[in-house]
Amino acid sequence: MTSQANAIRPQATPGIWSGTFALASRELVRFFRQRTRVIGAIGQPIIFWVLFGAGLRGSFQSPEWASNLEQPLxxxxxxxxxxxxxxxxxxxxxxxxxxxxxxxxxxxxGVLAAPVPRSVIVLGKVLGGTVLAVIQAGLFLMVGPLLSYVGLSPGLQIEVGLLQGIFAVIFLTLIAVELTSLGFLIAWPMNSTQGFHAIMSIFLMPMWLLSGAFFPGGGSGWLSWIIRLNPLTYGVAGLRRLLYSGDLPVTDSLPSLPVCVLVTAVFGLACFAISAALVSRPTSHNVT
Structure with missing residues (x-):
């Protein structure tokens, strides 16, 4: 019996990776077959960027860390x-x-009944979502600066070089793992898409709004503390440091790149570990 068990164990690892890649490829195929998802995931943020950029351009004040730039931000x-x-x-x-x-x-x-570890579900979903997110965000990083040449984003002076782009894609991958693991953690105990959208509205969107992505988060008070405690703040700040060309004069209001990488990686790993623990439970209690 022992020899038979030992003979079976080496086959477990290939089963894990084959199951992971199968679930990830399923996510890719499903996504590209649904054109509305492609349009919604890329089109809506670009519309936000163009419209909000045009509407708030005159009332925007550069944050403290950009006050010493030669050209106003x-x-x-x-x-x-x-x-x-x-x-x-x-x-x-x-x-x-x-x-x-x-x-x-x-x-x-059917996947839960398959002879593979349940963590394959988390690995497959996170891998598929991460690949999709990086592809779409990478396309935006390439297309965004081109919009300035046609007048849709006047004043945009960001020019992403090859090395900058590589580091930005690597960091975007880290952010994608973080957010996909968080999304998995929220979606797993639910059996209602309405409940998921409610959580998205009251948790994920405010998390993005309070990350310094939409407005500068300097100053003092309770709002500044929420922004500092928000893990997505460090994802936005790290990407900001990687995308801006030239030297970026900063103050303590903008976290350093090592801190951004550390916080993003730790939070993403924690969400992934909790998701794997939930999936590995013998029974799960679904809530609406």
Missing amino acids: TYQEYFFPGIAVLIVMFTAIFSTISIIEDRREGFLQ
Whole structure:
């Protein structure tokens, strides 16, 4: 019996990765077959960027960390990293809400009964959502500066070089893992898409709004503390540091890049670990 068990164990790892890639590829195929998801995940943030940039351009005041720049920071430039993170968040929401649909259709029960660890579900969903998020946000980083040449985003002076782009994509991957794991953690105990949208409205969107993506979060008071405690603040700040060309004069109001990487990685790992623990439970109690 022992020899037979030992002979079976080496086959477990290939089963984990094959199951993970199968679930991830399923997410990719499902996404590209649904054109409305592609349009919604990319089109809506770009519309936000163009419209809010045009409407708030005159009333925008540069934050403290950008006060020493040779050329004043425009709102389009300030909002640019926040929109990239918004695309990642929308993709994470759309990719993890499929968990509820898979449970209703019976697909999730079939995966749970398969002879692979239950953590494969988390790995597959997070990998698929991360790839989709990075593809879409990466496209925006390339297309966004081109909009300034046609007059849709006047004042945008961001020019992303090759090395900057590589580091920005790597950091976007870290943010995508963080937000997709968080979305999985929220969606797993639910059996209602309406409940998921409610959580998104009262938790995920305010989380993005209070990350410094939409407006500067300096100053003092209770709002500034919420912004500092928000883990997504460090994702937006880290991406902001990587995208802005040249030297960026900063103060303590903008977190350093090592701190941004550390906070984003720790929070993403924590969400992933909790999600894996929930999935590995023998029984789960679903709530609306």
